[in-house]
Structure formats: C-alpha cells, structure tokens
Amino acid sequence: MRKVPYFHPESGTYTNRRRWVGLFFFTFLIGVPFIVIDGASLFLLDVVNMEFHLFFRVFPFTQFYVLFGLTIAGVAALIYVTLIWGRVWCGWMCPQTIITDFLRVFEKFWLPRKNIKGVKRYLRLIASYATMTGFVFLVALDVVWYFINPYDFLNRLTTGTLSAFAIGSLLVSFIITWLDMVLVRQSFCEYLCPYAKMQGALFSESTTVVAYDEKRGETDCTQCLMCVRVCPAGIDIRDGLQMSCIACAACADACEPIMAKKGKENLVRYWSAEKIPSLIKDKSLIVAVVGLLATIFVIWQVFFKVDLQVNLSRNPFFTGKIIDGQIVNGYTLVLDNLGSDEKRISVSISPSEFKLLPTVNQYNLKGNETVRLPLMVELPVEMTETGFILVVEDEEGDKKEIKQGFFRVK
Ligand code: SF4
Ligand code: SF4
Structure with a gap:
C-alpha cells in the first residue's frame, strides 16, 4: 500500500542514465528477431520448423542441450551480477521495468490533470489508454517474433495467409503483456517474479544496494517524502532494504536536490560494505566458473562444432x-x-x-x-x-x- 501518491520523476542523475540504458536494451530486444544472415537469425526459437537459431547457426530442437547451456550461462551471469551489484538488472535492464517506464511517460503526457474537466478529461483518458495499448501491441508482436520468423510473419500478414496458430499466439501474447504492463506493473516484481524471491539468498554483506543513511537521517532528513513518492515499488527506503526494491535509485535522485539545498550529501545512495567490490570471492567465484564453462560450451557448439x-x-x-x-x-x-x-x-x-x-x-x-x-x-x-x-x-x-x-x- 502506497504511503503517498506516486510522482513520476522527469530527470535525475540515475534516472537519466537509466533511460539511456533502457532505450538501448529496448531497441536491442525489439531488433533481435530482425537480425538475420543467410536465413539464420541471431536468436529465434522457431516453433514452426522445430528448430532454433543462435548466432546465425540453425540447430534442430533435438539439440536442446545447446539452449540448456545458454540458459545456464544466462542464469549464472544474472546470479553473478546480483551477488556483486544487487538488483541492478531489475532497475536498469529488465523489460518489465523498461517498458513500464515508457508507459509512465505516455501516462504523464496524456492523463487528465485535476483542472481538466468534462469531455476533455474523458478524451485524454481514452488517448492515454489507446497510446499504451498500441505500444503494448508492438511489444506483444515482438514477443511472437522470437518464435515465428518476423519476415515470414509480415509477409503472410500482408498476403492474408497468417496461420491460426500465429494469430492465436499474438492474441495470447497481447493479453498477457497488456495485463502485465498496464495493470499489474511493479506488483509483478513483488508477488510473481521468481528472481525477486531469490534475492535474499543471493545478497551478501558486500552486495551493492540502494540504502538510506539512518544515522545521518536522524538529523538531516526533512521528512519531505520525495524518496517515497518517486518509488515505483511504493516503498519507503528509510525503513531499510525491502524485497520489492528494484534498485532503480529514483529515491536517491529525489533526495539529491533536497540535500544539495542544505549543502549535504545524499541520504539515499548506492551503498556497499566494500568500496571496490571483489569480483571473485566465495559464491561469486563458483558462479563465475559455472557461467564460464557453460559459455565455452555454447561457443564451441555454435562456432566450432561440425554438423x-x-x-x-x-x-x-x-x-x-x-x-x-x-x-x-x-x-x-x-x-x-x-x-x-x-x-x-x-x-x-x-x-x-x-x-x-x-x-x-x-x-x-x-x-x-x-x-x-x-x-x-x-x-x-x-x-x-x-x-x-x-x-x-x-x-x-x-x-x-x-x-x-x-x-x-x-
Ligand atoms: S526504494 Fe528507491 S531504489 Fe528501491 S525501488 Fe524504490 S525508488 Fe527504486
Ligand atoms: S527525500 Fe531525502 S530528505 Fe526527503 S524524506 Fe526522503 S530521505 Fe528524507
């Protein structure tokens, strides 16, 4: 339950950086299905032809162990990043966060303000949902293109020969994406995402987290609640690290100008027990070795193994x-x-x-x-x-x- 109404921040040191990182990842994820050389994609799980494409090489689904190796490498990379830098994936790179951020920009632009009344108010509301729905449709389409070649899909769409399977997949993808992005949003991170549930086991004392300086806060905090208002997860960082925190640092950005006025350092910031994190230690060393072995296996399968x-x-x-x-x-x-x-x-x-x-x-x-x-x-x-x-x-x-x-x- 939010303590105060949400306020979408326009800018801020981390907010600006996150937007650029988000834009890069979003463009990359949208573009991947279109990167094709000689009929082979950068990445495609082609359910129509029962094969998958990886780095422009085509594998039959019977060689699923290559995908398994890729999954192990990906999961190891995610765990490794979490052990060292906490949930930066969630706040900076996860499509759930990036797309929700985009939708908030549309919302901010269209949603009726208090002084707008009557028909104009409803028109703005309709425009807001129409823009979000159009954007979500594009995302849902792109999800389908990870399973059905987009060039083939678009060709069939223009000639009116799209299969019932393709139409059904698009419909399911659209409904799930719309519900998730427009209605559920950050609650997904708190209640549904398995990665969020694992974080307790993955964090150590040296993990970098967004934290509030309690000691200084006793005297310096102005109780302006700006850090709480901008939080997309609706939490108060001053109560300590919480499972819903996605490490987006919007709260750090919000506190920065308040403390700057007092000529003081932020009360909220990225914080770790170690100034320079050790990249190979304890659990992270094991995870790094597993990830490296899985990566070598996939590279060998893709680039060196003969057919x-x-x-x-x-x-x-x-x-x-x-x-x-x-x-x-x-x-x-x-x-x-x-x-x-x-x-x-x-x-x-x-x-x-x-x-x-x-x-x-x-x-x-x-x-x-x-x-x-x-x-x-x-x-x-x-x-x-x-x-x-x-x-x-x-x-x-x-x-x-x-x-x-x-x-x-x-
Ligand atoms: S507490 Fe701060 S870092 Fe965590 S989700 Fe809220 S705004 Fe982002
Ligand atoms: S933004 Fe800073 S000053 Fe304002 S309530 Fe949060 S911690 Fe306190």
Missing part, C-alpha cells in the same frame, strides 16, 4: 575374403546430419589401389537424418597395403578423414 558426424566400423562377418583376385573387407559407414539443412555428401578412398563399392558414392542427407551404409573395400591380392583413408566431404568442403585398418586374408 556432420561420421563413423566407420568393420563388418566382422565380412573380413579379408578373396573374390575374383581381390581382397574384400566389409564396413558400415554411419552418416549423422546434426544440422537442419540437407547435405550432399561424397565419399572417396585413398590410396588409389583401394576400390570402394558401391562405386556410386554421393548421398543426399536430409536435416537431422542418420543413415547406415554398407560399404565394401577391395584391394588386389598382390598389393601389400594394410590400411586406407576414407574421405567424407560435404558440398561446403567440410571434410572428415577416417583412417581404417585393412585385413588381408582370413
């Missing part, structure tokens, strides 16, 4: 047989396409004394397909080679070479 896995095994029932003056060995070649694109695979053998059967050695491998191919390898009896190299290559020139022993006469 094609190849395995060659000997057929124990067909070894070293002599047929028409040739020694013949049987093998099984397993080709596993881990990517979602079709691959054209060619198989060859060296040195040239060896001959591969069947002689047709081009294979089309669909996305996520695994095939087992029986192969025969021949060598004239007079030759003395005891091993060969099987070369498996895709159309992009990615090559795998497998060394294999060759059994002569059994």
Whole structure:
C-alpha cells in the first residue's frame, strides 16, 4: 500500500542514465528477431520448423542441450551480477521495468490533470489508454517474433495467409503483456517474479544496494517524502532494504536536490560494505566458473562444432575374403546430419589401389537424418597395403578423414 501518491520523476542523475540504458536494451530486444544472415537469425526459437537459431547457426530442437547451456550461462551471469551489484538488472535492464517506464511517460503526457474537466478529461483518458495499448501491441508482436520468423510473419500478414496458430499466439501474447504492463506493473516484481524471491539468498554483506543513511537521517532528513513518492515499488527506503526494491535509485535522485539545498550529501545512495567490490570471492567465484564453462560450451557448439558426424566400423562377418583376385573387407559407414539443412555428401578412398563399392558414392542427407551404409573395400591380392583413408566431404568442403585398418586374408 502506497504511503503517498506516486510522482513520476522527469530527470535525475540515475534516472537519466537509466533511460539511456533502457532505450538501448529496448531497441536491442525489439531488433533481435530482425537480425538475420543467410536465413539464420541471431536468436529465434522457431516453433514452426522445430528448430532454433543462435548466432546465425540453425540447430534442430533435438539439440536442446545447446539452449540448456545458454540458459545456464544466462542464469549464472544474472546470479553473478546480483551477488556483486544487487538488483541492478531489475532497475536498469529488465523489460518489465523498461517498458513500464515508457508507459509512465505516455501516462504523464496524456492523463487528465485535476483542472481538466468534462469531455476533455474523458478524451485524454481514452488517448492515454489507446497510446499504451498500441505500444503494448508492438511489444506483444515482438514477443511472437522470437518464435515465428518476423519476415515470414509480415509477409503472410500482408498476403492474408497468417496461420491460426500465429494469430492465436499474438492474441495470447497481447493479453498477457497488456495485463502485465498496464495493470499489474511493479506488483509483478513483488508477488510473481521468481528472481525477486531469490534475492535474499543471493545478497551478501558486500552486495551493492540502494540504502538510506539512518544515522545521518536522524538529523538531516526533512521528512519531505520525495524518496517515497518517486518509488515505483511504493516503498519507503528509510525503513531499510525491502524485497520489492528494484534498485532503480529514483529515491536517491529525489533526495539529491533536497540535500544539495542544505549543502549535504545524499541520504539515499548506492551503498556497499566494500568500496571496490571483489569480483571473485566465495559464491561469486563458483558462479563465475559455472557461467564460464557453460559459455565455452555454447561457443564451441555454435562456432566450432561440425554438423556432420561420421563413423566407420568393420563388418566382422565380412573380413579379408578373396573374390575374383581381390581382397574384400566389409564396413558400415554411419552418416549423422546434426544440422537442419540437407547435405550432399561424397565419399572417396585413398590410396588409389583401394576400390570402394558401391562405386556410386554421393548421398543426399536430409536435416537431422542418420543413415547406415554398407560399404565394401577391395584391394588386389598382390598389393601389400594394410590400411586406407576414407574421405567424407560435404558440398561446403567440410571434410572428415577416417583412417581404417585393412585385413588381408582370413
Ligand atoms: S526504494 Fe528507491 S531504489 Fe528501491 S525501488 Fe524504490 S525508488 Fe527504486
Ligand atoms: S527525500 Fe531525502 S530528505 Fe526527503 S524524506 Fe526522503 S530521505 Fe528524507
């Protein structure tokens, strides 16, 4: 329950900085689904084609462990930041806060002031909700574009061929976003957000928090309540750190001019037991290592792992047989396409004394397909080679070479 009516601050040291950070993150989050190179997105959970895109590489959903690794890395990064700098994520970067801040600007512009009466008052009210609803619709649309390619979506929208699934997803996204951003707002942080519930376990004495200087407050606080009025969470920071505090520092900004008039330092400010926070200590060291390992795993999967896995095994029932003056060995070649694109695979053998059967050695491998191919390898009896190299290559020139022993006469 608010002690005093809310007042939306126009500016302030932290408020200004937060607006720029918020604008940057908002633009980034809106823009991500549109960043596409050669049909692959920076990030897309493509539910239509059952695949996900990460850093312009496409993975089938069967490789969900890459997403799992990304989630671990993200959660570790969030916990690490919280251990050191408290809930800066909430106040500075969380979409819930950023979008709510934008809506408050619309509200401030449109909402009827006390002196505006009659029809004008209702028109302003309608304009306020219409602007907020339009903005929320764009946000809801962008949420859907994280699951359905936005170019495909817009193309189908203009040609009137949008699927029922896409329309339904947009509707659900819009209703949830509208309820959350227009009605629930900061109550979400207090009652629903799991991250807010975890903060008690994540804070230590050295964590940076927004705090009130109780000792100085006894003599210096003017009881103006400006720090309480500007608080989006509706709390009084003078009562100590509370779970609803999102570390936005609006209260610090509000106190600054009051104390400046008295020629004194802020009563409310970012505060930590350590002047320079230690970045690797106790819990934060463990979290940093887990996050680093998960990040290395994801980087390896995205940038270094090949799409094609190849395995060659000997057929124990067909070894070293002599047929028409040739020694013949049987093998099984397993080709596993881990990517979602079709691959054209060619198989060859060296040195040239060896001959591969069947002689047709081009294979089309669909996305996520695994095939087992029986192969025969021949060598004239007079030759003395005891091993060969099987070369498996895709159309992009990615090559795998497998060394294999060759059994002569059994
Ligand atoms: S107490 Fe201060 S920092 Fe915490 S939410 Fe309220 S205004 Fe923001
Ligand atoms: S803004 Fe500063 S002076 Fe005013 S009530 Fe809050 S702490 Fe006291």
